[in-house]
Amino acid sequence: MEELNLIWMQGQTCDGDSMSVIDAELPDFITFLARNKINLLYHPTLSPQFGPEAQKLFEDCLSGKVRVDIFVFEGSVPTKDGYGDFLGTDVKTVVKNFASKAMITVAVGTCAAFGGIPAAPPNESGSMGLQFKCYKKGGWLGEEYVSGLGFPVINIPGCPTHPDWVINTLQSFRLGRPVILDEYNRPKDYFEEKVHRGCKHCEFHERGLWAKNYTEIGCYAAELGCKGRTTNADCNIRLWNGVSSCTRSGAPCIGCCDPGFPMSMTPFSEETLSLPEDVKVIVNAKKKVLYGGE
Amino acid sequence: MSHKTIIDPLNRIEGDMAVEITVDEHGKVTDAKSIGFVYRGFENIFKGHKPFDAMRMSQRSCGVCPVSHGTAGAKAIENIVDFKIPRNGQLVRDIVLGANIIVSHATHFYFMWAPDLVNPEYKKQKLYPEIVKRFDPLKSEHLKAVLKNARIPLHSVVATFGGKFPHPMHAIPGGACSIPKHIELIKVDTMVKEVKAFVEEAVLNGITLEDWAKVKSVKQVLELMKDKTFAESDIGLFIQYGQAIGLHEYGEGTDNNFIAFGFGENKDGSWLFKPGYLEDGKLHKLDEDHISEDTHHSYYETEKEWRKPKDGKTAPVPRKEGAYSWVKSPRYFGNVCELGPLARQLVNEDPLITDLVKTFGVNTFTRTIARLHEICLILPKLIEWIGELDLEKPFYSPFPEITEGSGYGLAEAPRGGVGHWITVKDGKCEIYQIITPTTWNCSPKDSNGKHGAIEQALVGIKTKGKDSILEAAHIVRSFDPCISCSIHAVGAKKARIRIDPGL
Numbered sequence: 001m002e003e004l005n006l007i008w009m010q011g012q013t014c015d016g017d018s019m020s021v022i023d024a025e026l027p028d029f030i031t032f033l034a035r036n037k038i039n040l041l042y043h044p045t046l047s048p049q050f051g052p053e054a055q056k057l058f059e060d061c062l063s064g065k066v067r068v069d070i071f072v073f074e075g076s077v078p079t080k081d082g083y084g085d086f087l088g089t090d091v092k093t094v095v096k097n098f099a100s101k102a103m104i105t106v107a108v109g110t111c112a113a114f115g116g117i118p119a120a121p122p123n124e125s126g127s128m129g130l131q132f133k134c135y136k137k138g139g140w141l142g143e144e145y146v147s148g149l150g151f152p153v154i155n156i157p158g159c160p161t162h163p164d165w166v167i168n169t170l171q172s173f174r175l176g177r178p179v180i181l182d183e184y185n186r187p188k189d190y191f192e193e194k195v196h197r198g199c200k201h202c203e204f205h206e207r208g209l210w211a212k213n214y215t216e217i218g219c220y221a222a223e224l225g226c227k228g229r230t231t232n233a234d235c236n237i238r239l240w241n242g243v244s245s246c247t248r249s250g251a252p253c254i255g256c257c258d259p260g261f262p263m264s265m266t267p268f269s270e271e272t273l274s275l276p277e278d279v280k281v282i283v284n285a286k287k288k289v290l291y292g293g294e
Numbered sequence: 295m296s297h298k299t300i301i302d303p304l305n306r307i308e309g310d311m312a313v314e315i316t317v318d319e320h321g322k323v324t325d326a327k328s329i330g331f332v333y334r335g336f337e338n339i340f341k342g343h344k345p346f347d348a349m350r351m352s353q354r355s356c357g358v359c360p361v362s363h364g365t366a367g368a369k370a371i372e373n374i375v376d377f378k379i380p381r382n383g384q385l386v387r388d389i390v391l392g393a394n395i396i397v398s399h400a401t402h403f404y405f406m407w408a409p410d411l412v413n414p415e416y417k418k419q420k421l422y423p424e425i426v427k428r429f430d431p432l433k434s435e436h437l438k439a440v441l442k443n444a445r446i447p448l449h450s451v452v453a454t455f456g457g458k459f460p461h462p463m464h465a466i467p468g469g470a471c472s473i474p475k476h477i478e479l480i481k482v483d484t485m486v487k488e489v490k491a492f493v494e495e496a497v498l499n500g501i502t503l504e505d506w507a508k509v510k511s512v513k514q515v516l517e518l519m520k521d522k523t524f525a526e527s528d529i530g531l532f533i534q535y536g537q538a539i540g541l542h543e544y545g546e547g548t549d550n551n552f553i554a555f556g557f558g559e560n561k562d563g564s565w566l567f568k569p570g571y572l573e574d575g576k577l578h579k580l581d582e583d584h585i586s587e588d589t590h591h592s593y594y595e596t597e598k599e600w601r602k603p604k605d606g607k608t609a610p611v612p613r614k615e616g617a618y619s620w621v622k623s624p625r626y627f628g629n630v631c632e633l634g635p636l637a638r639q640l641v642n643e644d645p646l647i648t649d650l651v652k653t654f655g656v657n658t659f660t661r662t663i664a665r666l667h668e669i670c671l672i673l674p675k676l677i678e679w680i681g682e683l684d685l686e687k688p689f690y691s692p693f694p695e696i697t698e699g700s701g702y703g704l705a706e707a708p709r710g711g712v713g714h715w716i717t718v719k720d721g722k723c724e725i726y727q728i729i730t731p732t733t734w735n736c737s738p739k740d741s742n743g744k745h746g747a748i749e750q751a752l753v754g755i756k757t758k759g760k761d762s763i764l765e766a767a768h769i770v771r772s773f774d775p776c777i778s779c780s781i782h783a784v785g786a787k788k789a790r791i792r793i794d795p796g797l
Contacts, residue, residue, distance in 0.1 A: 012334045015776075016357020016460040022401075023449050023459065028441045030432055040432060048409040048431045051763055082593075082612025083333045091332065117339060117351055124335045124610055159354060160460045214471040215690045240458035241449045243481075249456055250473035251463030254350060266347045 001037045004069040004174070007061060008043040009098060011084065011091045012118040012127055013075025016160040017109035018045050024163035025242055032167055036174045041066070062097055070170065071102035071147075073130055076111040076118045077140040080126035092140060095130065099141055103148035104173060105130065106156060108166055113155035113186075114259040115139075121263070131155070132184065135259045155185045159256035164238060165190045184259050186232075191257070194276075195228035198236035199247045205229075220252035225269040227255035230276065313770055314618075315752055323766070326745065326752035328736045330621035333593070337608040340726040345371045345696050345716060346467065348723045352714060355728060357460040358401075358776055361394040361452070362707035363728070364465040366714040369703025371467040374696055374718065381561065381682075382689040383469025386455050388558050388566075389679050390464055391705070392672045393448040393486075395557075398708035399635070399665045402774045404440050405431065407662060410771065411535060415764055421535045428531070436496075443492040447485040451676075454482050468693030479683060486676045493673060499527035506670045510645035512653045529666055536659045544755045545658035545769040547747045549630045552637035553580065553734070555704035555711030558675060561682075566675055567706065570641040571626060577641065582702055582713060585729065588623040590741040591616065600625070600741075603715040604700055606727035623737040623746060624729050630740075632656075632747040633710025633731040634773060636664040644671075658772035665774070697721045707731055709774040732776040748773055 008018070022029045033040055040046065042057060049057065060066040077092050078084035084091035099105050107130040110116040114134055118127040131139040131153040139153075146152060156165050169187050172179045180188045196202065204210070204219040211218030220226035228236075228247055235245040235253075246253050255265040255273075265272055312329040336355050340348035349367035353360045365387050372379065408429035416422055428436045449459040455472040456462020464470040474482075494502050500523055509515060518524045519533065536542065551573050558566025571578045586600040594617075595609040603624075611617075625631070636656065639647035647664050654660050700717040710731025717725035737746030745753060751769050758765065 012332055014354055014357035014360070014460075016354070016360065019357045019401075019460050022405075022441065023446055025446055028438055028446070030438050030441070033432070046405060046431065048412065050767065078332065078334075080612075083610075086332065117336065117354055118334045120339045122335070122338055124338060125333050127334075160357060160458075213690075213692050214466060214468070215473055215688065241446070241453035243450045244453040244457050246457035246463050249454065249462075249464065250471040251457050251466075254463075256461075262347075262351055267344050268347050268350055269344075 003037045003039050005039050005041045005067050006033075006070040006072060006170075007041045007068055007098065008072040008074065009094060010044050011073065011075035011077050011095065011112070012125065013109070013111060015045060015074075017074045017112075017158075017166075018043070020158075020160035021108070021163045021166050022046070023241060024167050029163070029167070032171075036171060038070070038170070038174070041068075061101060064101070067103075068098060068101045069103045070106065070173075071098045071104070072106045072108055072166075073098075073112045074108045076115050076127040076129060078118070078125035078127050079140055080124070083125035095140060099130070099145065099147065099153075101148075104151060104154065105141075105145075105147045106154045106166075106169070107131070108156050109161050110157040110159045110256060110258075110261050113153075113157040113184075114261070116159065117262055129155075132259060134263070135184075152181070152185050154179065154181065154187065156190075157186065157257045157259070158233065159261065162190070162233075162235070162238060162240065182232075190234050190238075191232040193232065193234050193237060195231045195233050195235050195245075195247065195253045195257075197234075199228055199245075200236070201247060215250060220247065221271070224252045225267065225271055226252035227258070227265055227268075227273070228253040230273040231255040231258050233257040313748065313752065313766065315766055317757060321757045323752050323755050323757065326749040327618050328621070328738060328746055328748050329619045330736060333610055333612070333620045335608065335610065337606075337726050337728060340723050342722050344721060345374075345718050345723055348716065348726050349467070349714075350463075352726065352728060353461055356707075356730070356776055358398055359394065359707035359709065359712070360459075360461045361391045361456075361465070362705045362712045363714070364462065365391060366703040366705040366712050366728075367716075368465040368467050369705065370701045370714040370716045371696060371703070372693070373701030373703055374699040374716070375694060375701075377468065377691075377693065379469040380688045380691055382684060382687055383691075384559060385679050385683055386470035386472050386689060387465050389676055390452050390455050390462055391557065392676050392679070393451045394459075395706070395708045396489075396669050396672055396676075397445050397448045398774075399669050400440055400444050402708070403662065403665060404429070404437050406774070407771055410764065410768055411539075413764055415758075416539055419535065419538055421531065421538065424526075424531065425535055428528070439492075439496060443496070444489050447489055451482050451485055454478050466690070466693070467696075469688070469690035472689055474683070474685070476685060479680060479685070483677065483680045486673070486680065490673050490677070493669065497528045498670075499523045499530070501527070503670050503674050507674070511649045512646075515646070529663075532662065532666070536662065541662070541768060542654045542657050542659035544765060545661070545751045545772055546656050547630075547632050548750045548754075549632075549744075549747075550574070550656060551626065551629045551631045552640050553626055553631045553633055553711060554638040554641035555580065555706050555713065557638070557706035558672075565642075566672070567638050567642045569704070569711075571631075572637070572641050573627075573629065577643070582704060584627050585624055585713070586628075587729070588625065588740040590623070591618055591738040592622045593617045593620050594622065600628075603713065603727040603729055604702065604717065604725070606715060606725060608727070617738075619736075619738040621733055621736050621738060622729075623740040624734050625740060625744075628742070630737075630744050630747055630750065631734055632773075633734050634661065634664075635668045635708075636661045637710060638706065639664050639667065658768050661772040695721065700725075707776075709776055710734065730776060732773075735773045736775050748775070
């Protein structure tokens with residue numbers, strides 16, 4: 001197996017996706033890299049090299065001396081001049097340069113994928129995702145961008161993203177398995193279900209029993225604005241940190257994986273999006289059976 | 295003749311930052327600029343949102359210490375109506391925050407700090423082979439063990455109460471929205487006890503945390519060091535090696551004022567780590583009203599008067615003349631302060647850390663020891679707090695809709711105290727201001743010409759060689775800043791090392 005070079009860079013970020021990825025459990029992140037022969041060329045929080053040594057590496061990547069197989073970007077891209085000076089140039093230029101060299105480009109976290117909180121109004125820094133601006137295709141690299149292998153930017157959103165989503169996607173590439181993308185260029189396998197599926201409060205939803213306030217028994221959708229029915233992510237099937245999820249622990253979903261996060265989701269405590277048709281059918285059918293009518 | 299060296303990027307720090315130092319012909323640092331260079335404008339984004347939404351988003355300003363931001367945000371909103379949360383709610387917040395502080399300290403020490411100990415510059419050190427074996431980044435089995443046996447289980451504890459890490463969701467105005475069951479508390483208790491056992495076996499080499507709690511002076515530590523097993527533990531090894539490479543010789547902040555916001559409220563109102571302000575060795579009560587921020591050297595509108603955060607303003611002026619950072623300059627009574635584990639333990643009058651500073655002073659070495667010491671102080675407390683949770687009683691009290699008013703919330707983050715200030719009008723946020731510990735530590739010069747804490751620690755150090763940047767990296771990282779840091783050392787002859795402009 002030939003070694004693959006992975007370079008990880010950051011823009012307007014909280015570092016949360018990096019922190020999430022190193023919580024990977026089976027295997028842990030370090031073992032994952034070793035087993036899959038992925039050479040972590042550079043990572044902002046993990047790499048030993050810094051200063052001149054790191055610069056030399058970046059130069060070698062851009063001159064073609066060192067191959068960039070996987071370019072992972074975390075955080076949104078400030079596209080207005082003066083808001084993201086970085087490495088003697090700026091974030092937006094660094095992104096373009098590395099994306100042009102990469103065989104695969106991966107946007108990790110909602111910020112890198114869709115813009116996230118920094119791109120919310122007033123968006124003073126002209127912030128956006130790598131290839132999306134909320135729901136709209138385009139973003140900093142433009143709609144036409146494809147990486148060396150001919151793929152668009154692979155979006156793995158989440159605030160934070162889930163370590164499995166990132167690691168298993170990379171592994172799929174490693175093993176030559178197909179990664180099917182949805183309309184937002186997310187790996188479909190992780191984002192086709194709604195957060196609602198597998199939620200431990202589902203039963204209450206079916207029976208129309210709504211929690212009126214926090215820590216009460218019931219579904220959080222009607223009164224507490226849970227976005228689980230409209231947000232695509234397998235949080236409640238996969239679980240987080242091996243044990244839990246937002247809704248499982250008692251917190252209504254705030255839709256952090258959605259391309260429209262945060263603006264389409266606020267107020268968090270109220271319903272903001274119309275229900276998808278399939279969920280509506282289930283709600284209505286159940287109501288009919290259990291309560292004899294709408 | 296003084297000269298320039300630029301170290302860029304300086305990584306293994308969270309976020310975006312640079313430090314530029316001027317080095318004279320003797321290798322002495324004569325000036326330092328700490329530069330935050332990426333703007334996100336969170337505070338302006340929150341304007342017009344409901345306070346609850348602003349709080350949820352404000353947590354996302356940091357993926358390393360999101361718990362502290364969530365806590366401070368919830369407290370700020372509660373402060374508007376002087377709301378008292380149920381004891382269970384307080385306990386959940388402290389358990390989750392405690393777990394976060396431990397993990398953050400361990401991650402910092404093993405993954406961000408220790409790789410510098412492996413630097414080839416130290417090849418000739420007697421202990422070097424052992425250091426490499428234990429701390430070589432991305433290779434060492436020991437680091438993997440820390441991930442598996444401390445970081446991952448403690449984050450499962452966080453997730454049990456808050457859904458996930460980062461950005462756990464438990465802290466809301468009114469308490470905590472967690473709904474744990476007995477079986478989950480048993481599991482959480484077991485996990486924390488396993489982490490404790492791991493720390494005692496693999497980090498302290500057989501010293502229990504109960505025994506460690508009895509160590510109250512440097513003399514006692516030296517006594518322990520006579521035992522070969524302890525001397526070879528992670529802490530023991532760092533004590534030996536840290537002195538051998540001279541970490542105790544530099545990194546002092548010249549002003550030596552310290553602030554802590556308090557962590558771990560006990561039932562009787564006492565604290566695990568109490569809040570306070572330490573000036574010239576004298577401890578004062580903390581009053582947030584004495585905090586004000588200057589923007590003289592920051593990329594924001596310059597104002598004649600320094601602003602208190604409750605009236606704070608975020609008006610960006612990119613590439614402003616005379617400015618060099620996106621970080622503002624917060625001051626307490628106009629004084630520069632240091633925040634973090636060392637500050638916290640000095641304010642807390644912890645006997646060991648107080649004696650350590652008496653013996654060695656404030657420097658890169660003692661900052662790191664204080665960080666490791668805190669892990670040992672918090673872990674047993676987590677077990678106690680989990681035991682105190684009472685599932686028969688509420689975790690949350692229904693919280694009213696806030697339409698008008700101002701409030702503030704202070705909390706401790708792993709790397710120092712964090713404050714949120716909020717003003718609500720017509721049910722929407724009018725002002726939201728955040729001051730993080732790194733804002734204090736990495737602040738640029740203020741209008742009085744006073745350097746921020748990290749800048750002070752850098753000025754005056756003597757670098758080993760003309761191109762040696764390792765000391766500067768040690769100093770900056772010893773503060774555990776939460777902004778990805780690139781050091782620009784402004785120094786010698788040809789050595790303006792910058793990335794090719796083509797990048």
